[in-house]
Amino acid sequence: MFLKEYFGTIYKSIKSLLVGMKVTGYYFTHLDEIKTEEYPDNRATLKMFDRFRGEVVMPHDDNNEHRCTGCQACEIACPNGTIKIITKQEILEDGKKKKRIDAFVYHLDLCTMCNLCVVACPSDAIVMAQNFEHSVYDKKQLKKILNQPDSKLMQGVE
């Protein structure tokens, strides 16, 4: 009885080990199961999903115009102070003073890509870009000003 149990254990153990080795052996002999994406080589074909959140950008059209009115809704919506909007007073043609953005400062180093600013924006001025290659040697490069130099507010956006 003891011997039966003893050899039974050995038989079961060896069988279980061989079953395990069969799995690794299968993958060793079936190299087409490898689905590795070779990142830097596939950069041309690598496309992120549309909703993927890489960084906040402010789209500008051909006339160097953006849609940001400087309402600071995003700044309030941001949970961790990533966005800082510096505004200036601009005198319009009809003599009225109007608030316009001077600099849309975006701290990529603080950003958690939570999308709350994009949701909060009433005029769709900012969107999430799919770019993710942000590595830098210097932290200072991560502080970005999103509005381009000399850009203006698009007509009809209030």
Add this chain to the structure above:
Amino acid sequence: MKILLTYSFSSLATYIHHLLAELITNSLLLQVTEMVILGVSLIAFLVVLCFFLGYMERKVAAFMEIRLGPNRVGPKGSMQIVADTLKLLLKEGLTPDSADKFLFNLAPVIMVIGSMMVIAPIAFAKDFQLYDINIGVLYVSAVSSLGVIGILMAGWSSNNKYSLLGAMRSGAQIVSYELSVGLSLISIVVLSGSLSLGDIVRSQENGWWIIKGHIPVIISFVIFIIASTAEINRAPFDMAEAEQELTGGFHTEYAGMKFAMFLLSEYINLFVVSAVAATLFLGGWMPFHIGGLDGFNHIMDFIPSSVWFFSKTFLIIFIIMQFRWTFPRLRVDQLLTLEWKYLLPISMVNVILVTVMAIMGWHF
């Protein structure tokens, strides 16, 4: 060219010997020069072998883990291990302040020397053996356990608790598994009637022991593979390193070149163990022969003996590597249970079986 065509290393050795004898007349000097050449070429061979084994291990692991493995450094990533070695050599080789500095620096050297010494009696090809010592098997089993001294030394001198635990585990492990290794070696010694590795290979002229000796030899082969995997501290028996438990085990404090030496000795050990298994059970360099079928045997002889030896060795290396990348690690007490409750009793009974078989001539 002629030398290469005959695939005989002995003629190469003779050629070099004659060449040197013409240059150097003093016989003692000649002997020393030849030894130095031999030593240097052996070390060079082992280093290249370790490069290859390291590359092989990473590729085997990668393919089993459905990934590609190194493929960007050199063609197909083959220079990866060269880069690793160069980097390790150039890394700051620090010694911890509170370590026993002499022993700390000595330990990796002992490990490497211990594992390199075992190479001596192994026949790599027909008539190619450094030293066919007449107690080859005894020598192999004696010298291969030198490594544990290095591990104990490394673990103790590092002044690190993880290292110490790893070294103690390794001590217990190697002392116990030495028994099973020895017993399974003995079963072949009994069958072939010689302790010399050269004689053992020649005794398999009409068939390898694993075929001739059928079940008992297969059992001792399996026991040898398991026990020697444990003896060279490879997973699933890598108790001395046990990364998840002891971070690095005995080599936790080692960096740079000294760590590279541990890696070197690990791979040499792997090669040695597989080479011994191939020699004893699979006929070493002996081609696949079946007793009585002279025509078949003759065809098999066309494949060079070194190819036979290395293909067998690498088959066993592959199996040991597959163990590592498949199985979970044993616990330290289960490790000893396995040895004392299973391997040792079975191999003891098995030795008796083999002896009876040898006396009665039941093998082929």
Add this chain to the structure above:
Amino acid sequence: MNTEELKSSISAILPSVIYDETGEFLNVNIASEELYPLINELRSNSEFDFDYLFCLTCIDWKDHLMMVYHLLSKTHQHTIVLKAKISNRENAEIETVCNIWRTAELLEREVFDLFGVKFINHPDLRRLFLSDDWNGYPLRKDYVDENMISL
């Protein structure tokens, strides 16, 4: 037991409790000194059998601290919230419950760490999250840290 039964049973043990049923669970307000006899009864009496303390925390109400114990009975599936008011903010003390529910040991250390409530008879009352030389109790409302940048 339903809420009414719980109320009457608890009042039988401790008449001075104040109930509050505005929330999801039955809230039982007591003073910190009365905690231990009541809570011992709640655990050991098979009628209540509150064997599972699923939340233990503290609230800083500026003028007093309040320990909150969420208790659940696995057998009867009833829940109460026990609130013990600690009036003395500077030297806040309350009896430990970690010999009743073992989970309280770490939870009480957390409260000690972040609120500075000392638990009498706690076996190992040390700071849990913060280093031992930390000054102050950060989750108190009057905690000031000059390194902290406010939004």
Add this chain to the structure above:
Amino acid sequence: MRGLIEDDYVTEEGEFVINIGPQHPSTHGVLHLKVWLDGETVKKVQPHLGFIHRSIEKMSESLSYRNFIFATSRMDYLAAHINNEACALTVEKGLQLEVPDRAKYIRTILAELTRLQSHLLWWGCTGLDLGAVTPFFYAFREREFIMEIMEETCGARLTQNFMVPGGVMYDIHPNFQKRTKEVLTQIKSKFQEYDNIMTGNVIFENRTKGVGLLSKEDAISYGVTGPTARASGVSCDIRKLIPYSAYDQVQFDEILGTGGDCYARYMIRMHEMKQSVFIIEQLIDNIPEGEFQAKTKNVIKLPKGEFYQRVETPRGELGVFIVSDGAASPYRIKYRSPGFSNLSALPLMAKGGKIGDLVAIMSTIDLVIPDIDR
């Protein structure tokens, strides 16, 4: 290093104190365990926490009810969805807001996908902890598919921040249902492989069976929840006891184990993966049409009072306790994290075992340290 130096380094004759962590491969992060050893046998374990204490509770006190949710993804990052869901549910409870059915269904499916990926990662890491490297890669292969679904619909892989008070942030992506079904078929076909390489393995069985015993009474007393408690026979699945979201619409079993050892905990999680697949299968084709988000005010203000919501994360019961004083940000938030209570039972479980057992226990109670430290 003052946090590390303790006065109780005093040891008895033959005792051996080692520090496992804060940086150690088996602690899954920055847990520090001080272990008293007698040879290889563990005599006493003392967890030291706080190496990732990020003061999320304090931070949330100054954030609005819309914003505090994002930080909870960083708490138990393997169950970011479920953490976010718990917060959103608590706020909804305070507002007495009825969430549209569509949002409920999406939440449940995403939560179960989260559970699936969390368990897959746990399975791989258990293998890794026990010394088998390969299962880790098999688990991550399947996990990547789930990550792709998350990315396509939620926009991020790990910390999605997809739950908002009142529903979900966006409607599901058009490919969502198709992809989810593909993943389910893929995972179902791999369960046998997982069993072959790990569950049936004799070394694995020996490493886990009878190791790290936790009795039912201890489990309740230590407040242990989740698969760890269910392995000891404690019925504690919040999805069954107090159904939230769409869990009252689906059928599934609460897996209860016996024994309370590492193997039981392992098996519970393996079965739970199958249950998650089953739950998603019931929901995926029946997502009702309609709004995905209820209308909420721009600035959410909770009425004065206290709100408590319990949800089931892959690790156990997460409780969100919000004390509101009527302002736009919570007065006090307490997260009752499952890992914290589960960890408190570790010294009990590990006592008397070997170091290897300690590693096995840690991996089978599935610790996520930021969840413990918050």
Add this chain to the structure above:
Amino acid sequence: MEINKSMEGPLTFPGQVHETADGGILVTKLDDVINWARSNSLWPLVFGTSCCAIEMMSTAGAKHDWSRFGFEVARATPRQADLIIVAGTIVMKMAPVLKRLYDQMPEPKYVIAMGACTISGGPFFYNTYSVVKGVDHVIPVDVYIPGCPPRPEALLHSMITLQEKIKNEQYFKKKIEDVR
């Protein structure tokens, strides 16, 4: 490599030794070989504190597979590691530990700050009392990769960026100058 071109910002690195007339071809070649070895054999320390560690694991996983670059030999002991990927928040209590780990590593050693928390405290920059606001207050950082957490490809990108940096190091040249 193409990656380098797409990198914005100046390509001067802190600690760069400026070109001198002497040094010679041999030294330059040796430097090239050493930099080749070092940049292709970055063994990371197993060090993850929070969410980013999971993405680090994903990078090691089969789909992204950092072993293609030879990074897969993750060492548990700092003595054998070349690179710390600081994956996750560093809090006040952890900072001395991280410093010690960094000190235990033998030269040359590199640091990648992965994720918003390590770069600047990230989501825990405001209103928290226990988070170190940027790991560069504790140890020197070579490459920053923002994101919360950065996706595996982004981590690979940062490691390639680090490789580019190592390839411009001048080990022997510096040694020779030190001797002079």
